[in-house]
Amino acid sequence: MVKSRIPDEAWVTALSRVPGIGPARLRALLASDEPASLWRSVCNGSLPKELPPDASSGGAGLRLPQALRDQWRFAARTIDPEAYWNAHVEAGIGVMLRWSPSFPEELANDDDAPAILFWLxxxxxxxxxxxxxxxxxxxxxxxxxxxxxxxxxxxxxxxxxxxxxxxxxxxxxxxxxxxxxxxxxxxxxxxxxxxxxxxxxxxxxxxxxxxxxxxxxxxxxxxxxxxxxxxxxxxxxxxxxxxxxxxxxxxxxxxxxxxxxxxxxxxxxxxxxxxxxxxxxxxxxxxxxxxxxxxxxxxxxxxLGREPERRRVAAEQRPTPIGTAKDVLDALPWQAIPVEQVLSTTGLELGLVMLVLEQLENDGWVSQRSGWIERIGRGGAR
Amino acid sequence: MAHGGVLFLDEMGEFSAVVLDSLRQPLEEGVIRLARAETRVELPARFLLIGAMNPCPCGEGVVPAACRCSDRALERYRRRLSGPLLDRFDLRIDVHRPDPRQLLGGGPAESSAVVADRVRNARCRAVERGVRCNAELSSSALEHSSPLETNASALIERSLESGRLSARGMRRVWRVARTIADLEGYEGALTAEHVASALHLRTDPAFLVRSLVK
Missing domain, CATH: 3.40.50.450 (Rossmann fold)
Known part of the structure; x- marks a missing residue:
């Protein structure tokens, strides 16, 4: 066949593009046949009604109702495997199948392994x-x-x-x-x-x-x-x-x-x-x-089994807030609160509180977002 | 129709982007221009626009981290309310769920009559400047009637530099600071407190605040 000019990866790439063929079904399909011949079966609707169970599906076979096979057949008609494969090559996308020796071992042996991986x-x-x-x-x-x-x-x-x-x-x-x-x-x-x-x-x-x-x-x-x-x-x-x-x-x-x-x-x-x-x-x-x-x-x-270097807690670098700034900081809990809550806790005026918060934010003590104030702990500021 | 009055849009986030954007021109110029076949009509349209909306489509975004919206839903919301339209609002206020304790036990609130009195006085000051309200002050009239203390202009500069404030927003914040001072009955150059309050009344809506990661 002319189509065999393209590698196995290309057929699996095309199969993985068919809506309804997710990771699990793709795995089961690939356990049953060669990629190029699978693609032909999908296109001419000659897939079997049921795929035999394989090791990765845990005993149960994969049933392929007529409606599903029809759906795949129609979807596959819109895909040209060779052109689609070339698009991947031109985009510089790396492609690897599960049975390739260089496939990441942890993924290849996984119960729910991806049948194919693409990478940049x-x-x-x-x-x-x-x-x-x-x-x-x-x-x-x-x-x-x-x-x-x-x-x-x-x-x-x-x-x-x-x-x-x-x-x-x-x-x-x-x-x-x-x-x-x-x-x-x-x-x-x-x-x-x-x-x-x-x-x-x-x-x-x-x-x-x-x-x-x-x-x-x-x-x-x-x-x-x-x-x-x-x-x-x-x-x-x-x-x-x-x-x-x-x-x-x-x-x-x-x-x-x-x-x-x-x-x-x-x-x-x-x-x-x-x-x-x-x-x-x-x-x-x-x-x-x-x-x-x-x-x-x-x-x-x-x-990870490594010897950690115990870090000393870094000395506090931020300028210590005094006066009103200290009062405002002390009023903040360790979770975000709206500015209005700061007003009612401290009894201070809005303008003053906003000025103080701006200073505290510049000094790395608090973070403001959309009217909410959040306290920052040690070493948080960049 | 709303000329001289109030136009209130409830659930503003549910209006289409086209409808919302068509408000920009009358907001800027105070007139609506209609062109139908051969006729062109110009209608006066100076109105106070008030919009109410949920902070995000799910409505839970009032509390950070409680929002359950998908990124897409938020993106749609953002697209509908263009930055230029939001920029034209003088006041953008986050309304939080009240603390039940405050509802039950909070001290006596100010009576509306007292507040109305204060507003009336503030409006009188605007009239003395030759406008109905401070929003109508021209840039030169604003600069002339409302000088800023050094700290106040420094705060505005910092906000401009950090990108929190646009050039258009800057004038708006200034006018709001003027009004805050008027409500206090304060004479003299505007202080940093006035500007800081005005800045807080221009909160960036939560759905607009992008990821914290640059």
């Missing part, structure tokens, strides 16, 4: 020790600062930071890893590598690809669909030796990553937060459930 950057940069830093998209200043600091110090210690390039904690972690000359950062995303999401992280995405590697199990053109983000989290979990959840509400994707990591026997650590802060409800729950607490990056290194 250098796949060899996966080689070192890896720690995931994950958390909520709606992060507090505290969470952002902690994620950023941990990522910097882990990178400097030669540990690659794995995260999802999402808003909030993920982005802060990658920004921290890129801020130093350290281990290469690793990102796992939930869309095709040409679909930058969120768009606000366009330059961060590019920087990770330049200095590290951006991985995806979705081919070019796949948009960011909601279910693909939890699916992406399992790859983050599988790739990481330790998962650190920095900040999470009581529900959220980061908790999903923690569950996926625990299921795979990875160490899950959580950063404690105020018990009154909704942004730390999930991480505090993880601690209650038995995850190890993280006080500083030394605790993470210890979990």
């Amino acid at each position: 950057g250098d796949i060899d940069r996966l080689a070192g020790t890896r720690v995931a830093i994950v958390g909520t998209r709606r992060a507090s200043r505290y969470g952002i600062d902690v994620a950023n600091e941990f990522a910097r110090e882990l990178s400097l210690a030669g540990v690659s930071v794995v995260s999802g390039l999402a808003l909030g904690i993920d982005g802060a972690a990658h920004a921290g890893a890129l801020a130093v000359e350290g281990a290469p950062p690793i990102a796992v995303v939930g869309s095709g590598l040409d679909r930058v999401y969120p768009r606000a992280h366009r330059s961060l995405w590019r920087a990770v690809a330049e200095r590290g590697v951006v991985l995806s199990e979705y081919p070019l053109g796949s948009s960011a669909v909601a279910w693909q983000f939890p699916a992406r989290n399992r790859i983050i979990a599988a790739l990481s030796d330790v998962v650190v959840v920095v900040e999470s509400q009581s529900t959220g994707g980061a908790l999903g990553t923690a569950v996926e990591a625990a299921r795979r026997g990875r160490t899950v650590l959580a950063v404690p937060g105020p018990i009154t802060a909704p942004s730390s409800a999930g991480t505090n729950q993880l601690l209650f459930d038995g995850c190890g607490p993280v006080r500083d990056v030394g605790d993470v290194l210890l979990a």
